[in-house]
Amino acid sequence: MTNPIQDVAGADFIFAIGTNTTESHPIIGLQVKKAVRGGSTLVVADPRKTEVAELAKVHLQIKSGSDIALLNGMANVIIAEDLYNKEFVAERTEDFEAFKAAVEKYTPEYVEGITGIAAASLREVARGYARVKNATILYTMGITQHICGTHNVFAVANLSMLCGHIGKPNSGVNPLRGQNNVQGACDMGALPAVLTGYQGVGLDDVRARFASAWGLESLPAKPGITVGEMLEGASHGTIKGMYIMGENPVLSDPDANHVVHALDKLDFLVVQDIFLTETAQLADVVLPAASFAEKDGTFSNTERRVQRVRKAVEPVGEARPDWQILCQVATAMGYPMNYASPADIMKEIASLTPSYGGISYERLEQGGIQWPCPNPEHPGTPVLHVGKFSRGMGKFNPVEYVAPAEMPDEQYPLVLSTGRRHFHYHTGTMTMRTGALEVYYGTEYLEINSADAAKLVICDGDKVKVSSRRGSVELSARITDVVPEGLVFTSFHFPEVAINRLTNPARDSIAKIPEFKVCAVKVEKTA
Template sequence: MTNSINEVAGADFILAIGTNTSETHPIIALQVKKALRQGATLAVVDPRRTEVAQLAQYHLRVKSGTDVALLNGLAHVIIDEGLWNKEFVDKRTEGFVALKELAERYTPDYVEEITGVPAETLREVARGYARAQNATILYTMGLTQHVNGTHNVFAVANLAMLCGQIGKKHSGVNPLRGQNNVQGSCDMGALPDVLTGYQKITDNLVRAKFAQVWNVPELPPQPGLTIGEMMKAAAEGKVKGMYIMGENPVLSDADANHIKEALSKLDFLVVQDIFLTETAQMADVVLPAASFAEKDGTFTNTERRVQRVRKAIEPVGEAKADWEILCKVANAMGFSMSYESPAEIMKEIASLTPSYGGISYTRLEQESLQWPCPTSDHPGTPLLHRGVFLRGLGKFHPIEYLPSSETPDHEYPLILSTGRRLYHYHTGTMTLRSAALEQHYPNEYLEMNAMDAEKYGLEDGDRVKVSSRRGSVEVVVRVMDVTPVGFVFTSFHYPLVPVNQLTNAACDPISRVPELKACAVKVEKVT
């Protein structure tokens, strides 16, 4: 997030795109509701009529995968009606002319043809966002898990810069992270092309700095493989071994049948987890990890806030903290890796990572800190891009709309999208072991519009087979007005409904994120 969570409540206009905020980020949704009580306007862009969409003054029920066209349409109205922040654009950005030329083609009527959003609604939302004193954009994986996900984010950034709604309080571009420490994992280099703090592996000086501290001759300059590329290489026999930590790709990854096939071809699979997940059941060796309550460390949340986590109990059985397991494995492989505590590891992180340079356990005992925090006397940075962008001038990216990798046809006439439910989480590794949650929400269902149900001869409660070009699963159908015609939805939490056997592994060419939010399916009654 460019801004802090509590700033959402002070926004005059909130554009929530591809985010079911009240179910997937309920604490942040409280800030949205507070803003509404204080008179803010909320516009929600989502095919589904979610709870947060029901709270909104504007629900832009887009066709799945058409977000770029919608965002370009908003830019068109803002430019055409002279509503953009001319001072901000002139002083702090570059590339405006190219964006203006692109946006000219995305008239409200043309955008309505692509997205299904009425032209007048598009105009009203564009005016509201542009005229607001402080407007914030919230988004999640409904925006990014498409083959054009990176372009979607570029288009969001275009809109924020066009109206000067960035670099000040109660505004900004605010992606809401999907897990409690996914931000921290990325910060620590859990990406194939960077080391800690997003320092590029291709930078000679960066590699030399790390090599010296780690006491190795050199680090390889080539970026590694993404998850999708790893699985493809495993299926082709090019990757022989894999070490998976805290991940359950057999249920969570797109085209899950291909994932199982790839893992089965490995010579050796290690899984490090707190439960025997579906993926761990395929492993040659399972290393029992400690849960959050059994170890010391830090979490970095969606607003870049680094917070201490303190051990409440000793690890149960043979479980150990992840860092202890990794040290033991490294030493067994002949590389000396010895740390006394997470505090010592954080000290090394600070020495190598400019954005974490001023963060230490001593400071974190007193307060949490938001990075960048470069020095020991720095207070942290609640607000990014104040006064200047990291690259200097903010760059507009004129982005053309392209359709999803799969669109409906005669054989597969419906679009399936996946997401989360309030009561469960990801592949249910933990939440499905909670008796209260399991009792409250024991089974999954497929949301379907009443017109589609009538068309395919289905009634509420029928068991159906949902099929794509990659597989089939069975699930109970619920007929409801949450989903639009031609669109069905379910979660990926339930092992008994492994919906990612259906989803499309086609990837965004830049981020390599698969298109989990749109695949073509057919639905048939199970007799």
């Protein structure tokens, strides 16, 4: 997020696109509700009529995957009606002319044909976003899990720069991240092309600095491969060994049958986890890890706030904290790694990472710190891009609408979209074992519109089989107007409803994110 979570409540206008905020990020949802109670305008763009959509002044129930058309359409209106922030565009941005030319064809009438949103509604929302003092954009995987995910994000950024709603409080471009430390895992360089703090592995001076700190002659310069490419490599035999820590790709990745096949082909698979997950069951060696309650450390949240995790109880059985296991594996491979505590590891991180330079366990005792925090005296940075973007000028990246990779056809006439439920989390490894959450919400269902259900002669509660070109699952149908005609929805939490057997592994060409939000399916009644 460019801005803190608390800022959301202070925005005059909230544009939530592709985020089921109150269900997937309930506490950020409270900020949205607070803003609405205080008189702010909430606009939600989502194919589903979610709880947060019900709270909105305007719900833009767009067709799945039509986000770029919508966002470019808003920009078209704002430019055509001369509502954009000329001072901001002139002083802080570049390539505006190219952007202006690109959005010219996205008139509200043209956009209506792609998104299904009435031209008048689009105009109203565009004017609303442009005219207020502070507007914020919230988004999650509804924006990113598309073959054009990166371009969707560019379109969001373009809109915010066009109106100057960035680099100041109560505004910004705010992706709400879905996992406790997904921000931190990225910050720490658990990515193929960067080391900590997004320092590129291709840069000689960066590699030299890390090699020297790590006591090595050199480090590999060639960027690595992404998760999808790893699984491809495994199935083709170019990847022979994998080490998986605390992830469950068998349930979380698209085209699950293919994932299992790929992992099965490995010569050697190590899985380090707290449970024998569906992925761990395929491993040659499973290493038992400590849970968050059994170790010290830090997580970085979606607003870049680094916060302490504290050990409350001893690890169960012989389980060990992941950091200790990793040190022991390195040592066993002839590279001694010794740290007295996670605080010591953080000292090393801070010494190699400019944005974490001022972060230490001593300081974190006083509360979380938002990076960039370059030195021990620096208070942290709640709002990014104040006065100047991190790259200098804000660059408009013109983008064009493209249709999802797999659209419904005669054989597979419905669109399947997947997401989260309020009572569960990710692949259910934790939330199915709480003695509470799975008791209250124990079975998954398929949301289907009454019009589609009528065509298929499906009644509420009927068992149905949902199939795509890649696989099928069975579950109960729930007839609801949360989904429009033509769309069905379910979550990926339940191992017995492994919906990712169906999803499309087509990926965004830049970020390599799979298109979980759109694939073509058919639904049949089974009983």
